[in-house]
Amino acid sequence: MKRLVKLVLGLALVLGLAATASAKQLVVAHDTNFKPFEFKGEDGKYTGFDIELWQAIAKIAGVDYKLQPMDFNGIIPGLQTGNVDVGIAGITIKPERAAVVDFSDPYYDSGLMILVRENETGIKAVEDLAGKIVAVKTATSSVDFMKSFGKAKELKLFPNNDSMFFELMAGGADAVIFDMPVVKEFAMTAGKGKVKVVGPLYQGQSYGIGFPKGSELVGKVNDALKQLKADGSYDKLFVKWFGYAPEKK
CATH class of the missing domain: 3.40.190.10 (Periplasmic binding protein-like II)
Structure with missing residues (x-):
């Protein structure tokens, strides 16, 4: 019985460590100056449509993250090298980009x-x-x-x-x-x-959220986007930041 208890406790410890390792904090890159999508507010914190949209997506997907502001031209390379887990910065979905990173479903037409x-x-x-x-x-x-x-x-x-x-x-x-x-x-x-x-x-053009090639996050983010659009949350954010409702397709 003692051996069984030790075995169970040991297994629980291993599983706990594995869960902690898998639930890593994502690095989410965004542009430093792309108003009204992302910009530094008067309180010194970054805000904007992209920032609040990602906050809503992350809540549904159940992921932990930290925002990483950077120049736009560093985001795609960051995704390619794996130094960045997610890029949300009004990134246009283009064939040459889609060849080196994965994209979510489009979330904004520009x-x-x-x-x-x-x-x-x-x-x-x-x-x-x-x-x-x-x-x-x-x-x-x-x-x-x-x-x-x-x-x-x-x-x-x-x-x-x-x-x-x-x-x-x-x-x-x-x-x-x-x-x-x-x-x-x-x-x-x-x-x-x-x-x-x-x-x-x-x-x-259409904007998409970028990920390293083969990222398991793409499906989770697409599901979250669909939910936000279905329950009206996306429309509310859109009106808040652009002053008018998105066109219905």
């Missing part, structure tokens, strides 16, 4: 739009960017889009949104081209009266 100074009258569409200096964000879809356009005088690459917008307002660039919700938010807030959005939506 695209690119042009931002110019308020008094600009000569730029109304991408064709008008020929011979112009255009500010773009490093390692984003806007860089690929402008390279494929191929007619800009110069592409100025910046690591974060603020740098792009300040360059435009200071006259160092003729336009910014970047993700629609971000340029619209800036034009309505900090850039109000100084900049404006022009032209149509280019290159319709």
Whole structure:
């Protein structure tokens, strides 16, 4: 009997240690400056649509995590090396990215739009960017889009949104081209009266949550996303951060 008790206790200890090891704290990377998806609030803590969406997903999935802010161009490499477990930063689902990391189901539909100074009258569409200096964000879809356009005088690459917008307002660039919700938010807030959005939506895109290849988290996150959309929680978050309801598909 004593041997049996010792065996049971030993097995329980082993199982307990294994459970502790498997329930590791996930490293969740996000952009440092991608308002309204992620940004530092007045209290010094990061907030935004992506941050609160992940909080809701993690609660349903039952995972422990810590947020890791970093420049956007470091997130995909971090997922590839396994230094990052999850990336949520308005990451466009593109074939070249999907070849090296796994993605969740799409959670936001976006695209690119042009931002110019308020008094600009000569730029109304991408064709008008020929011979112009255009500010773009490093390692984003806007860089690929402008390279494929191929007619800009110069592409100025910046690591974060603020740098792009300040360059435009200071006259160092003729336009910014970047993700629609971000340029619209800036034009309505900090850039109000100084900049404006022009032209149509280019290159319709979907954002997905990124994972290392083969991650077991993908299915759990997709299930959580479906639940949040079904119970109305996703819509409430969307309205909170964008001011309007998402389009129903």
